[in-house]
Amino acid sequence: MLDIKDFSIFDNQPSFDFKGLLLKILGYWKWFVICIALGLIIAYQINIRKEKIYAMQTMISIKEESNPFFTSNTSLVFNWGGTSDQVSSTSTILQSRSHNELVVDKLQFYIDYLSQGKYKMVDAYGSVPFSISIDKIKGQLVNQVIGIKFINASEYEIRIPFEANSVSLVNYTDNSYSNTAVAVGDFVKRYKVGDRVSLPFLDWKLQINDKPGFYTGNEYYVRLNDFDGTVSRYRNINVNVDAKAGSILTLSLQGTNKARMVEYLNATVKMLIKNQLDSKNQFATNTISFIDSTLVAMEKQLKTTGNELKTFRKDKNIFDIEEGGAKFSDKMLDFDVERDQITRKVAYYNSLKSYLKNSVDYSKLPAPSVAGIEDPNIAANVSKLIALSTQRSEMAYAVKSDKIFKDFDNQMAAVKNVLLENINSAKSSLQYDLALINGKIGQAESTIKRLPDEQQELLKIKRKYDLSDNIYNTFLQKRSEADIVKAANLSDIHFIDPAKDIGGGLIGPKTSVNYVLAIFLGILIPLLFVFIIFFINNSIQNTEDINKLTQIPLIGVIGLNEEKTTLAVFEKPKSAMSESFRAIRSSLQFLYKKKQLDGAKTLMITSSVSGEGKTFCSINIATVFALSEKKTVILGLDLRKPRLAEEFGIENKDGIVNYLIKQKSLQEITNKTVIPHLDVILSGPVPPNPSELIISEGMNELMEELKKKYDYIILDTPPVGLVSDSLELVQFADTTIYVVRQNYTKKDMIMLLNTRIRRGELENVSILLNGFENKAKYGSAYGSAYGYGYGTYGYSYNDNQEVKSTIADRLKKIFKK
Template sequence: MQNQHNNIQNQEEESIDIKKLIYKFLNAWPIFAICVITAILVAFLVNRYSTRIYNVQSTIMVGSNDKGSIGMESIMTAIGYYNPRLSFENEVVILKSYGLTERVVKSLPFEVSYFGEGRLKSSELYKDAPFHIEFDPSHVQLINGDFVVSANENGAFQIRFPEEATPYLYDSSAFATELNMEISDKGEKEQILTVKEGEWLTSETYSFRVVDVNHDVFRDNRYRFRFTDYKTLVMQYNEALEVSPSAEGSSAILLEIQGAQPYKVRDYLDALHMEYLKFGLEAKNEIAVNTLTFISQELKQIEDSLSQVELILQNFRSDNKIIDMSSKGEEVFNRLYELETEYSEQLTRNKYYEYLYAYLKEDRDMEAIVAPSSMGVADPLLIQLIANLSELYVQRNSLGVGIRDNNPRVREIDAQIASERKVLRENLKNIIGSSDISLKDYRSRIAKLEREISSFPKTERELINIQRKFDLNEDLYTFLMQRKAEAGIAMASNLPDNKVIDDARILDDPIKPKGLLNYAIALILGLIFPAGFVLGRDFFDNKIRGKEDVESVTKMPIAAMIGHSSKATNTIVLDSPKSSLAESFRAWRANLKFLAKDQAEPKVISVTSSIGGEGKTFSSINLASVLALSKKKTLLVGVDLRKPKIYNDFGLKNDVGLSSYLSGQSELQEVIQHTQEPHLDLISAGPIPPNPSELIMGDRFWGMLDKLREQYDHIVLDTPPIGLVADTLEIMNHTDFNFYVVRHRYTDKNLLSFANERYVSGNLKNIAIIINDFQLESGYGYGYGYGYGYGYGYYDEENKKSFFNKYFSR
């Protein structure tokens, strides 16, 4: 039976009364209104005074030179270590590299930031700043501190220096302490200096001036500016840059930066485009630059030799009055010229081979090697080997920007580079060997012709030798100049592999704050918080809130619901017999005959409660009064010997009472007092005895009840609270009916478990619940078969309460 009772109770607790829930919310509408208004106001302030953040975007198309993946690359792709779009990912890493960011930052005038001071917040200015700061980058400046600038009446400016700042040298991109610079402290911090437009302010820790002042805008306003070091700027913009694919499967890159100064961010993105394309072009031009450097060094040597030989030839012709050689001499000279030209070309190629071999021995990067074709080398195998090795170095360097050396792809490329270098060295050894043989052959053939020339006359022989040297140097010079021009044209024709699709553009609407979203969130929170408060308060509230709460924790019937009043008297029925509260007691009286099963009406009635303050005495007084008003001879007995008080409400004395009779000090008739109501008598508790329990439990008390039954129609016992004193349980076993008083919004539901357990087990019979001080809440309805009354309570409370006093006092 107990388990069934618990199951029913749990089902009732788990059920949700939607209508009741809505009424709870409606009853708390002022809290909802205040929370919603407050939330909307906060959202308005956030939208009004938050710094607006804009989104700036641009798009770059990444060129792809991928040749496909074979062999090991296919295996690495299959196991997830290698991305086929590796070149695309490498470009993303380059865009996010600190080196490129530093180049961009240094190309822009971002060292000085400007701020306008408003009433509630400061906002950053950019090109619209009413002044600019020109500073000496070769001089130390104070960074990371705010300089405050204001205008004087005479057109000058007052500059207040920052409280804390750090000396920094922009030319070296280093702090003064890092450069071991000795900076003396002359008390410049927090100082205020007056300066005119264009006048330099210079000391050991700063050197700048105010220029480009817009006096109309500057007047009556204060502004701030600060110097920022390159490292901070690089970190700031590098972390702000977001790089993502523009579309799935595309090699286009979307660049995004969010910032409070959109035009400044736009300039940064545009500069990033330029430096990024320049960075890629510099890598492509590096081979051409090295080629031009190599050729220029060779040309310098040949220019000197050619000038000397030309001067010697002119002087020889002039001194010997010789213009042309003999026909035989010219024939030999032409053959010798052809051999020496071929020898010079072979010698140049041989120098390139030796240069290349030495380059390999030094284990230098082959990405920037001088191209063979630029030096007239046409060996297809050598050209292919150098091209393969250069491509591998390009891939390796791209990976090295953001990937560790122990990465499987890096290790694979390093192995390929080592193999290609080994093959190239072996090939160069063979080529150099063949070149040496060719040079030796040329030298032998040239020597043979030189022996033939030795038979010529001395003057012609000398002329041939001089002319030979001149033509040889001239042809070599022409050859190198041609190669230099070709390298220059190749460098000039180089274009970046990547290109800008969309320049930086500012999106129209700021991404922060989101006005409509903030208002929507405010509205939701403005409803959620009070709803959570109402539900939480209801969830954790264990007080009796109505008839349903009583029925959920006990099976004892409800006999009556007594209303609430603010009157200061307990004798409501006698003082206001026509009040609605008096009607609720008449309803209680009417229910007596339905509650007693064995007799028409119960004669001895006890009234108790769980604890003090629940209205037990108030209920006893008015129940006895309403019974007396029905012309029934009624006796009200104060059985609570520990706290006697009912006599005060009738203006009677407590000199003698129940304790006097039970202790044998007085006779029964001596302790009965008459009230102003003819049919109502009273036995007060009397003086407080030292042994109240023993007196109550004694035979004299039970004998007294037997005598009183013969004299009165009804006897109402105002007993002690059942939750505090054990006497009441024994008294309830000798009464005809018992009433258990609970107070609305006061009695804890758990207190009813004590009486309910005894009622369910059958140890406590003839008992019913009285709900006292009931206040009808907005939206709640109730009704039951026993009747009820409206009223205004009996506790000393204000006649009218504000909503919050009433709501939070529940």
């Protein structure tokens, strides 16, 4: 029946050992050095292979420019709603797809010019001695590197490596794709500079630039890219508004080629200026178009009435006829002109009203002044409506937010409603004016009817001619005004600092960041490794571990044996290890004295499992007793796996087993050693029943004989954690040393030792810490250093198996001093 004291759950549980962790980290300093060195080497290789990154920028200002020829009579210009609105619109346009498509197409930036760098191909735009002009309506080989090698100043060679029997082609007029068949392998062909290259997959002309420098024999590369993909890259242009001056914008690009970025930044601003000026001139352009169509009609009408007047005057005394109606001619002209003006205004209002109700694009509206309308409300609202409509159409390519479009639609709807109200009010007033002038014309015509028929006919023809001539001259004047206004318009966007390569501009790569990251990872990776080892390693690390786990006293600490011999004390008696064993001898003598033992003293040395060094400790403890001129004997009581014979170089022929079965006497099994006063009794042949032999009466007889002959009897026993033989030998031992080994003995074995002591299976026990290293590394080569290993105990005590080193053991051998 088990006693409650048998349960190890009542032992003190170990707490976190920060000191042990720190010592373990310091013990792996070589790992940290190697990982940091490797990280720095990798970071260096990455840094030298990275292309340098530059930043180029240009600065523009947005200032609302008024036309110096603008008057209330022309009214052919409009603004965009103020500077703040223009800044927002400009930022959006610069990043819009439609705007960047125009710039990329103009610069043909979908063509890459490359050269072979030290590690890879680099962008050589601006430094190659040639340029390519492609035929956009023909399919061009896309995303394929094309080699160009100059044979001489006027001849070059094209080399294209085809890896498949089909290649993709792009047509840059509509960005459509197609495929064409090719022969697998290198396509090589020579051409003259300036000659057209006409192939099923390529159509271009190569021209040498001005001042190309020396280029004969050099090799360059060209790559035609996807148009939409190229545009997408340039839409990432960075637009920043100056915090102190809200009308100033800074445009910047980052890349590997400064010449390409400088040209693109300047080109995108120039394109913006052109488009903005075209939009600003839209009102004047619409007006000029309307006037031109009106002038054509008036010119035709004027020609018809002129011919009619010429025919009437033929064969007549025109002076007599004109004299009679001259006083009515000027008066009727004034009335007709006034009525035409009113009629044109009404017609404009009717047309504008119909346009507002039936159309959604208001960018084509002509200026109200073309019909003689000077109402500032009408002119301002028409101008605003055109501006809103123009902005909305431009933003359709850059903005995907329905809310923004709804805001524009709401604003235009509000302006339309105001305009419709203005139109209704203005038309009412014009209808009244038209009625008045029609009345005056009616009175004048009644008077004219009293004149002779010929005079009436002449006045009728002349009225039509004079009216057409007056309208024609009026529209000619308005067209001239519109041309002046259009020519005098200025863009609201101005360069402050055009982009320019003045040296510098380097912003990357951040080599220091890579080095810092390399050092960080060089520390982190081995640190994680040490953490994993520390937390999964359940073995004894130091004396603090022993003190936390048990109340059993610690009799001594033995360092790691760096030599290949087991006779450490005998061969190096002045070493630190020898002094450690002498200290243990002193402690044992104190224990024997405390127990008031007389005569021979016995010492049993055991451990939890094999490989912890109990045989090594047995030999050297026996040696220090023998060197003090005490007759000492070591008994090899590990009958299952004897090791003493190997350590002393003696054949394990006769031993304890022979004595216990009455084959040999004590004198016959006792062996002298090279160490004075030290004898050794081997275990002898491996018996089939080791436990039964140990508990036999022969064992008692053996111990009695030994006590008569020796001062100290050292019992080298099997591991107590694996077999029960050692427990049977406790009765013969005055004191027991329990050997634990750093980085080898599991902490659970100490718990088992506590349980055995509670149950009285072991008595007078002291612990010896063996194989101790201050750096507390994981694992050791202890077994191989001592020339033996008990690793097989943990698997099968009765089977002879070759000891296999663990991965940790192998790693330690690599980094061991």
